[in-house]
Amino acid sequence: MDKYQEFGHLYDRFIDQIYRFIFLKVQSSQIAEDLTSEVFLKIWTKYLDKGKPIKHPSSLLYRTARNVLTDYYRKHPKKLISLEDYPREISDSFQKIETEIIQEETLKVVFNSLTRLKEEEQDVIIWYYIENLSIAEISQILNKKENTVRVMIHRAIQKLREIIEKENNDKKM
Amino acid sequence: MDIQDLEKNLKALRKITPNSEWKKELKFEILKEQKKNYFEISLPFNWTVLSKALVLGIIVIVALMGLFRVEKGKVVLLPNGNTNYLALAEKSLEEMEKLAENDGKEILIAKKAEIEEILKKAVETLPKSPDNIQKTKQIVEKVTKINQKAKKLQNNLGIQIKETKTLTSKTAELLKNEIDETSKKIVERELAELKSSSLSEEQKKMLEKAEELYFEGKYQEALIKILELTNLR
Numbered sequence: 001m002d003k004y005q006e007f008g009h010l011y012d013r014f015i016d017q018i019y020r021f022i023f024l025k026v027q028s029s030q031i032a033e034d035l036t037s038e039v040f041l042k043i044w045t046k047y048l049d050k051g052k053p054i055k056h057p058s059s060l061l062y063r064t065a066r067n068v069l070t071d072y073y074r075k076h077p078k079k080l081i082s083l084e085d086y087p088r089e090i091s092d093s094f095q096k097i098e099t100e101i102i103q104e105e106t107l108k109v110v111f112n113s114l115t116r117l118k119e120e121e122q123d124v125i126i127w128y129y130i131e132n133l134s135i136a137e138i139s140q141i142l143n144k145k146e147n148t149v150r151v152m153i154h155r156a157i158q159k160l161r162e163i164i165e166k167e168n169n170d171k172k173m
Numbered sequence: 174m175d176i177q178d179l180e181k182n183l184k185a186l187r188k189i190t191p192n193s194e195w196k197k198e199l200k201f202e203i204l205k206e207q208k209k210n211y212f213e214i215s216l217p218f219n220w221t222v223l224s225k226a227l228v229l230g231i232i233v234i235v236a237l238m239g240l241f242r243v244e245k246g247k248v249v250l251l252p253n254g255n256t257n258y259l260a261l262a263e264k265s266l267e268e269m270e271k272l273a274e275n276d277g278k279e280i281l282i283a284k285k286a287e288i289e290e291i292l293k294k295a296v297e298t299l300p301k302s303p304d305n306i307q308k309t310k311q312i313v314e315k316v317t318k319i320n321q322k323a324k325k326l327q328n329n330l331g332i333q334i335k336e337t338k339t340l341t342s343k344t345a346e347l348l349k350n351e352i353d354e355t356s357k358k359i360v361e362r363e364l365a366e367l368k369s370s371s372l373s374e375e376q377k378k379m380l381e382k383a384e385e386l387y388f389e390g391k392y393q394e395a396l397i398k399i400l401e402l403t404n405l406r
Binding site: 023 | 174176179180182183184185186187188189190191192195196199200203204353354357388389390
């Protein structure tokens with residue numbers, strides 16, 4: 001397998017995950033597309049093009065995505081969007097996901113509340129609950145002990161739940 | 174909302190996916206950017222010479238491909254090498270046959286272990302990436318002979334040399350990579366030339382498709398597309 005084919009395999013395997021990871025944080029498909037491109041271009045230029053082996057692709061890609069996001073937030077400070085001002089494209093994508101059990105409105109609240117968590121809390125929720133990454137994989141990305149990761153996930157999900165409750169209560173009032 | 178509902182909603186967010194057209198374009202763009210230098214090389218050939226080179230290239234590929242056949246989805250080396258280990262393995266298999274006629278079971282077991290060790294070394298010393306066609310051809314021929322001898326031992330004495338399977342699959346992989354590498358070089362040359370030629374609209378579309386296949390690493394399919402394109406000339 002040459003480096004171009006290797007890149008092709010890596011790209012096909014991880015493009016959806018990396019795009020979703022970035023999209024859930026920046027809440028814009030346009031920006032998510034730009035930053036995802038940057039991630040894969042970096043992987044190509046820094047590793048595959050130079051023939052450097054990639055031992056843990058998932059870990060490397062998420063770490064690169066986190067660095068790209070940090071650079072992005074440095075230039076574009078994070079703004080929280082209220083539920084009423086949600087871009088049309090996000091509502092559209094949630095309508096596609098909607099099922100009998102999953103309601104568009106609930107999804108919006110969950111998504112919006114997720115963005116109100118600290119970056120690292122968002123990360124562990126996305127990896128563990130959305131992407132089904134194992135504790136071992138998350139600990140590898142974060143370079144933290146597995147027990148520490150377990151505690152982080154537990155705290156983050158509790159915090160997310162509290163934010164959602166508060167959001168729902170505010171709505172009722 | 175309880176934790177279970179929250180988990181269900183979070184899992185539902187997994188359905189967020191990028192636009193499929195964008196996905197395809199990005200991959201194409203990244204690889205195109207990296208490979209464009211290949212296409213900018215101007216070659217000192219005219220089209221007639223290139224056509225001959227193309228035909229010659231295809232003959233090389235077909236010749237290489239002729240060294241194996243596909244049986245029930247598996248690559249099987251046809252009867253038809255290069256490291257000392259391969260030669261040593263072949264010789265040892267011959268010796269084993271003679272030992273079976275004259276000596277006891279213990280000696281056969283020891284010889285079998287020795288052969289498997291040699292075959293392991295042979296697998297380790299196979300080129301990791303395509304080196305040159307002649308060398309690959311020699312390896313394929315040697316492995317084929319080893320397989321034949323191992324098969325004979327199994328049929329006549331019931332001795333199974335397991336390591337031959339690894340050797341065969343690694344050799345088949347090397348052969349596939351060699352074919353890919355050869356096809357890649359030919360496609361790169363042809364694309365470079367075709368890009369500076371005057372083409373009809375239909376040919377331009379086919380060239381675009383060939384280029385796309387090339388970027389996806391489908392070198393043989395790209396080569397076929399180029400052949401179709403050149404037939405329209």
